[in-house]
Amino acid sequence: MSLTVTNIFSSLGNNSTSLLPVAIKDGVENAGRTAMAYKNGGETRTLEARERFIEGSATSAVWLGGIPLLRKVFDKTVFKMAGYDPKIDLKYLTNKGAQSLEKVAEKAKGADKEAFKKVLDNPKTYKALHISKTVVSTAIPLIVLTKFLPKWIYSITNNVINKKAKNPEFDSDTFIRKEYFDKNFKGSNDLIRKKTQEDLNFRAFTRKDAQNSEVSFKGIKDILNPLAAAQAAQHSPLSNMVILDAGISGSRIVNEELRERKANEGKKNDHPHAAALETAIREGGIMYFMYVGGNHLAKLIEKASEKLLKTPINLDPKVLEGNSFAETIKSKTPIKSLADMGEEEMLNFIDNNLKDGKFSDITLKYAEKTKLISTKNGERNLFKFVDVDKIKELNKNMIQFAETAEKSADPEKFLNKAKMVKRAGIIGNIATSVLFVSVIIPKIMYAFRQKYTGSKEQPGIKAVEGKANRLAEQKKLG
Template identity: 30%
Template sequence: MTLTKIISAIGNNSSIYPLLVRDCGIEVPAKIYLTHKQNKDDPEIDRLATRERFWDEYTTSAVWLGGIPLIDKISNKIIKKLGYNPKVNLKLFKEENGIQGINENLKRFAQIAEKNPKSKEIIEKALIDLKKAAGNKSGYEKMLAAKFVAATAIPIAFIGFILPKMIFASSANKIAQLKKEKEKQKRSQSTAFQGINNDTFSGMSLKKKKSLSFGGNFISNIANFSTLEKMETIDGGYAIGRVLTARKGADGNRNEAIDIGFKMAGMMYLNYVAPKQIEKLLNKATLKAFNLDVKLDPLMLEDKEFLKQIKEGRLELPKSSKPEVMLEYIDNNPKSLFVKYANKFEKITMLNEEVRDPRAYINMKKLAEFRNDIEAFAKKAIGTSSGAKMVDKFAKRAKVVKSVNILANVGLSSFLLAYCLPKAQFAFRKLVTGSDLEPGIVNAEQKKA
């Protein structure tokens, strides 16, 4: 894999790759180190807190990143055994006359099949899938809804409710073992330890000891969630689970729940919202500093054929961003560069090189934005360049700027997640509890004391 391909992958904020880099590569190791550093004043709590953080973060990451694809794969096999193809998008049941929908696609692709003998068989199989789903809309909706529930509820149950209980039980056993070992030592040592529990941790309660206290369109939306959207759902349920399973103190305080709630809210914002906001800010800064508004992927910017077509004035695009015009162009020009990259960047789905998938739903707004971005870049490249070499130079400059923006986005969002959020959490913890120590471990030791 080339450097450009790597940058392209991590620059797609609609995919899981940026999360993979931030979560496993940077955020998790940094959190484990900072947890150790924050609790270093108490060796026992340090060992337990760091151990908890290690198992929690890496187990959660494994379930979070691997659970959805695995459950989706199993669910898809079950749906296929029942005689349906899960590739049929439920949004097609909402007919968009002249554009897309079950009936519209059946009619349009029957005609396309007749014009494409080589692809006729594969098109007809896809149309059979459409007819089967249309013949049992209610049942098919329930299957895809069940698939969504399985792909999200199972990971939520495990990482939100079961995993913390397992980790807490393990820590409780470790604390009990430590206590037994200390009881075997001199009474003075035992008395000193009890004194620490009583004096140091008694101030950890909050001053105010208060406890924190499907329609058709909905199914259509959730059933066809992307992997990233399912991850967002899991994180929401995971956050609720962690708050509900947080350990209470001997005095009934909910310090760990408050601490976790702060962390999870920050994590969800920095994982799913901040990168897109940072991307917009970097694009604005680039436009102001270099007069470049680069929205195209680095892979396109280094494509020699793409640049050649711009230089020779023969770059073909749909004549407008109207849905019917774009679909007509795609169906009539399946081997064009526009279709090639629209498929690569998941704006459309192709059955093969000659025909798009009639079972797939196309987000016309995103497709129009993609078309307009290509057109804007081509006009800018020609307008600011005199000669073919200058177009290449402009594209190279645009690629460098875009790549720097992507790396800066990943670096900044990772820094916010891995360093700033834990530091903010520790400061918030100090404000709420009066201590730097991990509130869950403190609460567990209070109960065992």
């Protein structure tokens, strides 16, 4: 079985820290909503489809590429000039047990010991650098995507409308000028904050469920906690992306409201806030399936598999498809339980079990493969914090699977079935999310538009067209 294929499925099934599921959903979502805009947008369909395509493509480029790039540049410049190694885990600074910064530093050797000493001498500076990296790598893309991109998109639409109306004197007003913003929409900041809280305060970010324990922050409270946000971002840029995406979503709602309001100045609007409301429906649904729905779907699929097929699939594909695990199942070798180990005992067990760069214990072997443990130069990589609870969870799931397989008529056949069901579940999870973000959510949005406004046209674009035509008519009359 190809290791590459196994790794791909492992990444696809990791909805908490892997960028691959998000990138796939984002790419299909952009194509889907562009196509849906052209199909369902009525007379404004070409303009709406163009806006969705530019908005989606530009956002994907900055969103998926910008954050990792900016973080890397910050490491190579600011951290390097300050003399700190950015790879030392921030969790050490808040741990009071066996993985406190002081205790871990005692075990370090050579250059690593010097790196730890630097942080020990100046922990506040190290924290500040990581917080600054998180702020910079989020703020720059946010400014680009919420300030400059909407103006560019709206100006393109306005220019097309003006030419069609033969009204060159009507300028390419973006409807988001500061003076109009301050005068007519003072509540916009509150709206963005409210929208951000709604988008991020999902149950999946509360760590109540073991399935969601890998999500690196708890919700809006952690976002408002700079150190917690920096810790989350250090482990996965996905955490930065959630914050950025929430800001983008809030901005889109506000900008659509402003565009519609400005274009309808002096004219009765029978359907107020139409553009903002439909945008909120779209953005809220997409945020859910981008960041939260995958974990919820995975849990449902795992429960269904265990109940209907009597097959547990809550292990990573790297474990289920691993040769060592298959041999353990085939030979019915007992898996050592790690449930009663405390943090210090677990760390000692890891260090003592690692010989010549390899683990002999089956759980630790797969903890390394699934990146719960990091090694360097044949030893445990002290720069990386060890989440003892996740290793215990892995150990428990491996033992439960082995016991279930042993009770089956043919353990080897049982394992092969689990591999197939796991892959099918991952594909089904991605496919369901893609279906929702690219087809179902846009359909719901267009159904709302038709019901609320009685029209297929995008409310903001329609309002701009109306204003351009009114001004053109006024020019003819006078």
